[in-house]
Amino acid sequence: MATAPIQRPQVRREPSAYEALKSHFDQHPEHRPHHPHKWDVSRSDIYAENTWHPIFREMREAGPLHYIPESPFGPYWAVVGHKAIQHIEALPETFSSSWEYGGITILNRLSEEELAESGVDRRELPMFIAMDRPEHTGQRRTVAPKFTPSAMTAMEDEIRQRTGEVLDRLPHGETFDWVEEVSIELTTGMLAILFGFPWEDRRLLTFWSDWSGDTELASVRDLDMMRWEILHEMGAYFQSLWAERMQDQEPGDDLISMMIHSEAMSQMRPEEFMGNLVLLIVGGNDTTRNSMSGFVYQLDKNPDQRRKFEEDPSVIPNAVQEMLRLQTPLAHMRRTCTEDTEVFGQTIRKGDKVVLWYLSANRDEEVFDDPDALDLTRDNARRHIAFGYGIHRCVGARLAELQLKILLEEMHKRRLRVDVVGDVERVRANFVHGFRKLEVQVSTF
Numbered sequence: 001m002a003t004a005p006i007q008r009p010q011v012r013r014e015p016s017a018y019e020a021l022k023s024h025f026d027q028h029p030e031h032r033p034h035h036p037h038k039w040d041v042s043r044s045d046i047y048a049e050n051t052w053h054p055i056f057r058e059m060r061e062a063g064p065l066h067y068i069p070e071s072p073f074g075p076y077w078a079v080v081g082h083k084a085i086q087h088i089e090a091l092p093e094t095f096s097s098s099w100e101y102g103g104i105t106i107l108n109r110l111s112e113e114e115l116a117e118s119g120v121d122r123r124e125l126p127m128f129i130a131m132d133r134p135e136h137t138g139q140r141r142t143v144a145p146k147f148t149p150s151a152m153t154a155m156e157d158e159i160r161q162r163t164g165e166v167l168d169r170l171p172h173g174e175t176f177d178w179v180e181e182v183s184i185e186l187t188t189g190m191l192a193i194l195f196g197f198p199w200e201d202r203r204l205l206t207f208w209s210d211w212s213g214d215t216e217l218a219s220v221r222d223l224d225m226m227r228w229e230i231l232h233e234m235g236a237y238f239q240s241l242w243a244e245r246m247q248d249q250e251p252g253d254d255l256i257s258m259m260i261h262s263e264a265m266s267q268m269r270p271e272e273f274m275g276n277l278v279l280l281i282v283g284g285n286d287t288t289r290n291s292m293s294g295f296v297y298q299l300d301k302n303p304d305q306r307r308k309f310e311e312d313p314s315v316i317p318n319a320v321q322e323m324l325r326l327q328t329p330l331a332h333m334r335r336t337c338t339e340d341t342e343v344f345g346q347t348i349r350k351g352d353k354v355v356l357w358y359l360s361a362n363r364d365e366e367v368f369d370d371p372d373a374l375d376l377t378r379d380n381a382r383r384h385i386a387f388g389y390g391i392h393r394c395v396g397a398r399l400a401e402l403q404l405k406i407l408l409e410e411m412h413k414r415r416l417r418v419d420v421v422g423d424v425e426r427v428r429a430n431f432v433h434g435f436r437k438l439e440v441q442v443s444t445f
């Protein structure tokens, strides 16, 4: 029986509200929010200008967690020690990820009044990263089989081939943007393969996840509204893909088909299905992209370590862990306290916002010797918590590690050396930690 073609919704390719606000604040930096507290690490300028190191160092010296009474995001606990973050993530009932309490980033939820005033369509878009047990467990199980070691083996050849093609196209002796030509190209291509996403539209994946680009754009409220507009646009697009896969006689092996045909799917509401797809895209996009940029930046800044990599490719698996530690592509995750509790001598009250700064924990002197140094053969590099810890630890970690390992292996195979020669522009955000632009030249070693 012939099936009707599915119409895909039209989507904007330019985030007009976002761009307008960004341009306003670029011209009027004095209108950006104030951060009166010296340890308010929610300020985005320290990430854009790469000046956060001494602030977190001073905070760690003073203790593993601190109360910041005032910030544009309201008061919050800044947890900066490795041990303290693991302690908190091991208590998911006391420290909730649930959207009901406020979700997983430092941003606040909009109040009912603000929602009514904004007119934004704010239907729930639930994602399991912002759920507690037991809902979290069941929903995570629907996608986990796509990330098992055997599933990774099945994807390896395709990833390797695509990575090789991208590297082979790079112009030797010319300056180009590594973020654009390699990091974005490889991560969107990867997600397109994972979801069976239309190849010609794959750059939409990057555009959609870019809402997190500037956490100081205007008020937190505007940012939240923009975020929702874009999320709903993604949802509408995926709805069309879903409808398409539903018509397939035989289930494919892409993630969307797998989810549609999974056991737990029958208990999932359509908006939960959409929310989880959006989560996988946002979760896997900026993070892997910024690792790919961070790796090249770190090798350029550490010629002795680059030599080690060039002389001995057997360091690659450990190098991936070490460079993830130093980059830490997500600077923080947030929890909300559900009952008064003691943590390392401090009393955290029910309802308090608790921000876990992975960026700081991965430089914790108590765990890592000489923590700011890149050491590709560091023996405990794997103890980094760039993927989080506990029940929410990144479900895509194996896939990210595989892509990063293959990138380094394929670079090595081609004896490709990458020098940073021009502009380095960092993301102005306190959540996504990475690069907007990285001008490089490639040569052979």
Ligand code: HEM
Pocket: 089, 128, 129, 130, 140, 279, 280, 281, 283, 284, 285, 287, 288, 291, 328, 329, 330, 333, 386, 387, 388, 389, 390, 391, 392, 393, 394, 395, 396, 397, 399, 400
């Ligand atoms: C969760 C980091 C790649 C999908 C997380 C968390 C972090 C993280 C920090 C939250 C952990 C917590 O709350 O304790 C990263 C980094 C990546 C990466 C640094 C790349 C270097 C990916 C990829 C995918 C993905 C490739 C999928 C395609 C997810 C999902 C969750 C998650 C679905 C939610 C897990 C849960 O709540 O149980 N990731 N991620 N991530 N990540 Fe990743």
